Amino acid sequence: MHRRSGSVLLAMLIMSISSGALASPEAIGKARGLLAQKKPQAALAALEPLLGEYGGTPDFDYVYGLAANDSGKPGQAVYALERVLAVQPDHQLARLELARSYFLLNELGASRREFEAVKASNPPREVIPTIDRFLAAIEERALQKQKKTDIKGYAQTSLGRDTNVNSATTERQVALPLLGGIVFDLNDDGRRRPDNFATLSGGVNITHRATDSMTWLGGANASMRRNQREHAFNTDSLDFNAGGAYSNGANGYIGMVQASTMWLDGRSYRHTGGLALQWVYNVAETTQLATFGQAMKIRYPDQTVRNGRRLMGGTALAMRTEGEMPASYFAGLYLGEEKTDDGAFSSLGYGLGGLRVGGEWQFTPALKGFANFSYERRRYKGEEALFLKKREDNQYDGRFGVGYTFAKDWQLAPSISYTRNESNIPINDYRRAVFEFAVRSEFQ
Helix, strand or coil: CCHHHHHHHHHHHCCCCCCCCCCCHHHHHHHHHHCCCHHHHHHHHHHHHHHHHCCCCHHHHHHHHHHHCCCCCHHHHHHHHHHHHHHHHCCHHHHHHHHHHHCCCCCCHHHHHHHHHHCCCCHHHHHHHHHHHHHHHHHHHHHHCCCCCCEEEEEEEEEEECCCCCCCCCCCEEHHHHCEEEEEEEHHEEECEEEEEEEEEEEEEEEECCCEEEEEEEEEEEEEECCCCHHHHHHHEEEEEEEEEEEEECEEEEEEEEEEEEECCCCCCEEECCCCCCCCEEECEEEEEEEEEEEEEEECCHHHHHHHEEEEEEEEEEEEECCCCCCCEEEEEEEEEECCHHHHHHHHCEEEEEEEEEEEEEECEEEEEEEEEEEEEEEEEEECCCEEEEEEEEEEEEEEEEEEEEECCCCEEEEEEEEEECCCCCCCCCCEEEEEEEEEEEEE
């Protein structure tokens, strides 16, 4: 919103305000063209080598400040725009950009002062609503800043159809190399089983701002799924997390302790617990780069040979775009290893690597769409005794759907997901599709 609003202000005022600056060098014209093409980083790169020669020239400093703002570097923009106003205090475009710089820096008092100064200078009538939206956003931020503790939550229920509730093969028979290739019939528990299902889930997240830089975090989520016939594959889960986040300029650091429990058909199935660390760097106003690491202990009460630990690490890039149809995108890569505590069962451990990509598009204020895709490659450590070879899996997952807000804080969300796990072990090779229709409510 903020970048688009700045562009609206520029378009409305450019015809009515004369900067009175000295003639611009060719690089300034090139930078203006790049900004018009929504390439602010390239514009800034074109201007920076000329900063020593033309810095202090109002026309150059204004375009430099605009490029810096749009590149997510409002601190650099402030110095350039203040130089413009020192020479031409009536340069309304520069004052508007300076107001936006302070807004991006979260210096709310200074931003309010500059926006109100422009509003008081009798700008074009069409500009006033945009300035008012900025001023309203400043007030909202100020209220949020005063509010030390924030609680948000959700509740969701859904109905759906799962073509493979037990993630099993469709094969009826399998040959076992250990027994000379003798073919065995698989019983129903070892083959794909479709069913209808219903789910109920909810969660709450709490943030407490201790200082301007330090925030404490905590949350919990619970879910249950009930199948119409295949009750042996009913699941329940409970997750907890607690930690803190520290911000320092464009950098953010997050540390969380995590724990979860899963039940299968009412019996305790798996417990996990561990630590997750993340570094987030704000590359620009609309772009974030994150690097993360995670270490988890895994316990299976009824299958102790599977007890072990998991280590993972990776990086992800997230960005958003604004305009008539706002959108957000993400892409990430990760590597990891899961290893059993008992070396005699190394075939249950594996190395893994994968990628995730996805996006969300706001078609209208009430309707959005989303899609994501992931791929994971797993290579197991030991030989499968019955099949006399090490297991290798390539898993592909895709999901897409829409969300429709039909009332305040209420949303309908139909979705389709598909999994294809390719494995060199026949009993682990499967396909699965899930069709789900959810109703979700969010509160705070």
